[in-house]
Amino acid sequence: MLVIALDTSTPAVTAGLVALDEGGPRSLAERVTINPRAHGELLMPQLLDVMTEAGHELADADAIVVGSGPGPFTGLRVGMVTAAALGQALGRPVHPVCSLDAIAAQADVTGQLLVATDARRKEAYWATYSGRTRIDGPHVLRPADVPTEGCTAVAGELAEAFDLPVIEPRYPAPVGLVAAAADALDAEPAPLVPLYLRRPDAELPGKRKSVLTRGAR
Template sequence: MALSLDGQAVHFSHEAVTAGASQLLLPWIESLLSDAKSSLKDLDAIAVCIGPGAFTGVRLGVAAVQGLAVSQNIPVVPVCSLDAIAAQLLDSAALQSSQPQRLMIAIDARMDEVYWASYDIQDRRLPNRIGDIHLTKPEDLNLEGVQFLAGSALNAYRQRLPQFTGLIDPDISISALGILKCAQQSLQDGVHCEVRQLEPLYVRDKVAFTTAERVEGKR
């Protein structure tokens, strides 16, 4: 989680959990606000990652933000996971030194597939996503013109990705800091939504294999 208040230093908390996030999330939020000597009513907006990503985690985050925003009538800022990772990448030493014009974020989508999107990098702005977010087999990434490739798909499918000779960052993952960067830019641009409009971003319609499909995949 990350909290920005009136230009002060960002309050940031990150803790990886394997289970029980639904019981921990609200106490974490309360603790972060308490440490900053603030409360929900002081916020101009609440940002949340809407996916694509793990179904349960995305739904939990969206549901929690819906409840918090409704309680204080606060607007919300939906942030795409790949956009947030691209925003975080701007702070990496490798990207700053190489100054690529185009980068791609590709993350493991499970089920033998990858979520990916390409971005143009502009001065003093966050990376600009080119077109839609794609869901394909690892072999079908379109790396034409890409100079920097990052995301969990590199570790999950390294041997199956198209040949790539540019710079890579296989270890970067989504963080609240990236979500915050995107949300701040959106608010500056006047982009937010009412809580009733908030919903997860579903790039994939199918979320599970049938038994027959699982058996076929083992052959």
């Protein structure tokens, strides 16, 4: 099975083509660029480069996996909208996967793992894992409020904010995304629902208040 993997939930703009067989997921080609301001400009060009390097066309993919966050609104939407458009154009299923799960899927750790990425506003998106199984989260909290009892290591972009041994990876990678979604790839895809975890910074303005006061003549 050939799987396109995309993620824009962090400052890393990630695109890859992964072969999934009995030996597990194998990266055929990938591009990962750390640029929090260029998700929209870089994602599709990177994916096209990936397909060229791997010697495949987009239509050769059997499925698409996309990181569903948690992540900031603007960046996360880019990956999910791109994946949805590709799925519709190619007639391929699109499977969302928690981006923190993708990091945990590639972490080499014995014991309980904390995964934390930057939620901005001095907060962290976090989840804890036993092996690759998520046992708590995802949530958003200030790093000082994240429970770390029982954790033996931390991975992810915000790992250094915790008093735990830091391990790789820092960002979701194509192989991790596919590994985290592997058990679901033969089933009906889950709805493409982004994990924002909190309200947007920008909101539509409400109804304007009248400048007139009650009883004014």
